[in-house]
Amino acid sequence: MRCWQVRRQLLRYEDGDLSPQQAAQIQGHLRACPACRGELARGRTAVAWVEALDEAEAAPDFSDRVMATIRSGQVTEPAGQRESVLPLWPVAAAMGVGGLVLAAFVGLWAVSVDFSALGSTLVAWGSDAGQAAAAISVMGKALVLLVEAALRVFTTPALVLIALDLLLLGVTLLLLRLWNARRRALRIGTMLAM
Amino acid sequence: MAEESDDLLIRRTLHGDVDAFGVIVDRYRSRVFNLAYRMLGDRDRADEAAQEVFIRAYTALGSYRPSGSFSSWLLAIAANYCIDSLRQEPFAAVPIDNPKAVATAVAGAASDPHAAYGRTETQQLTHNALGRLPDMQRLVIVLVHIHGMSYQQAAEVLGQPVGTVKSHAHRGRARLKRLLAPHMEENGL
Numbered sequence: 001m002r003c004w005q006v007r008r009q010l011l012r013y014e015d016g017d018l019s020p021q022q023a024a025q026i027q028g029h030l031r032a033c034p035a036c037r038g039e040l041a042r043g044r045t046a047v048a049w050v051e052a053l054d055e056a057e058a059a060p061d062f063s064d065r066v067m068a069t070i071r072s073g074q075v076t077e078p079a080g081q082r083e084s085v086l087p088l089w090p091v092a093a094a095m096g097v098g099g100l101v102l103a104a105f106v107g108l109w110a111v112s113v114d115f116s117a118l119g120s121t122l123v124a125w126g127s128d129a130g131q132a133a134a135a136i137s138v139m140g141k142a143l144v145l146l147v148e149a150a151l152r153v154f155t156t157p158a159l160v161l162i163a164l165d166l167l168l169l170g171v172t173l174l175l176l177r178l179w180n181a182r183r184r185a186l187r188i189g190t191m192l193a194m
Numbered sequence: 195m196a197e198e199s200d201d202l203l204i205r206r207t208l209h210g211d212v213d214a215f216g217v218i219v220d221r222y223r224s225r226v227f228n229l230a231y232r233m234l235g236d237r238d239r240a241d242e243a244a245q246e247v248f249i250r251a252y253t254a255l256g257s258y259r260p261s262g263s264f265s266s267w268l269l270a271i272a273a274n275y276c277i278d279s280l281r282q283e284p285f286a287a288v289p290i291d292n293p294k295a296v297a298t299a300v301a302g303a304a305s306d307p308h309a310a311y312g313r314t315e316t317q318q319l320t321h322n323a324l325g326r327l328p329d330m331q332r333l334v335i336v337l338v339h340i341h342g343m344s345y346q347q348a349a350e351v352l353g354q355p356v357g358t359v360k361s362h363a364h365r366g367r368a369r370l371k372r373l374l375a376p377h378m379e380e381n382g383l
């Protein structure tokens with residue numbers, strides 16, 4: 001590597017931004033080249049001097065003066081409670097209804113499980129398991145009845161589509177809200193962009 | 195007594211408890227003043243700027259979101275104020291050949307200005323070299339190398355991509371090295 005190539009990479013080398021191979025090349029050059037070593041040392045000294053600057057202390061009455069200005073009544077008070085970017089209830093409503101549809105699809109799957117068959121398998125394992133199996137079978141049948149009742153409401157394709165739309169809307173609103181909150185928090189920062 | 199979190203103090207302030215804001219001012223006055231001092235170059239100007247930054251922060255407190263860090267939010271206001279102020283009037287360098295000016299300008303000047311002078315000559319040269327950087331380069335150097343922020347945190351304060359912040363930092367460091375190198379040779383470095 002040439003000196004000018006090394007010097008262009010020196011800061012990235014110090015920041016640890018180079019690949020191990022690139023870093024090894026720089027190290028190799030530095031071992032052989034006093035001029036580039038000096039350049040690296042001067043860069044480090046400059047940063048060390050900045051970092052060693054004494055912390056500038058504010059005047060002892062600094063806080064008192066800020067608070068006196070605020071209490072003088074000449075300063076606009078902060079706008080009371082932080083207003084929400086977007087109310088949460090549309091998100092909750094949309095996601096709640098959408099969630100019900102999802103539950104119905106899970107129910108569809110549950111109906112397809114044969115609980116009596118599951119019970120018989122357990123009976124074959126022994127008498128203790130037999131009692132548990134009977135209970136599972138009964139609970140399974142009850143679940144099937146419940147799910148079937150729920151499904152009757154949702155089997156209309158239009159209803160399913162509307163509910164899915166709501167779920168999607170809920171997710172969109174939530175993302176919008178999160179994005180908005182972040183953008184607002186950084187708004188003052190972005191005014192600096194130049 | 196346990197220290198109250200920034201967010202709790204802010205909630206109390208928003209509910210009308212002005213004293214809670216006083217705790218915030220005490221907690222951050224050094225950081226804000228120090229940023230203003232290194233950005234503007236002069237203690238009086240830094241004092242005025244830091245006062246105004248806290249007043250602005252108080253007025254705008256309702257727009258602070260706890261999703262970010264309060265210190266980033268506050269330092270963004272300070273950085274913004276300093277950049278605006280520098281458009282009206284540039285960095286005020288301290289004349290190095292004037293020991294009295296140096297001693298009074300040195301942050302937290304010691305009781306004996308002349309004893310402080312030798313030790314602070316490098317400090318003053320460094321301070322003035324910082325002042326000769328373009329404002330954004332100086333701002334990034336101050337945030338990263340004086341406030342000890344990561345590039346990521348500095349990027350959050352400035353609302354700029356990390357890559358841009360890094361490039362300001364690198365150009366600033368290269369320039370500082372050139373400005374301070376003659377003085378390093380004097381000191382046999």
Ligand SMILES: [Zn+2]
Binds near residue numbers: 029033035036037
């Ligand atoms: Zn070389």
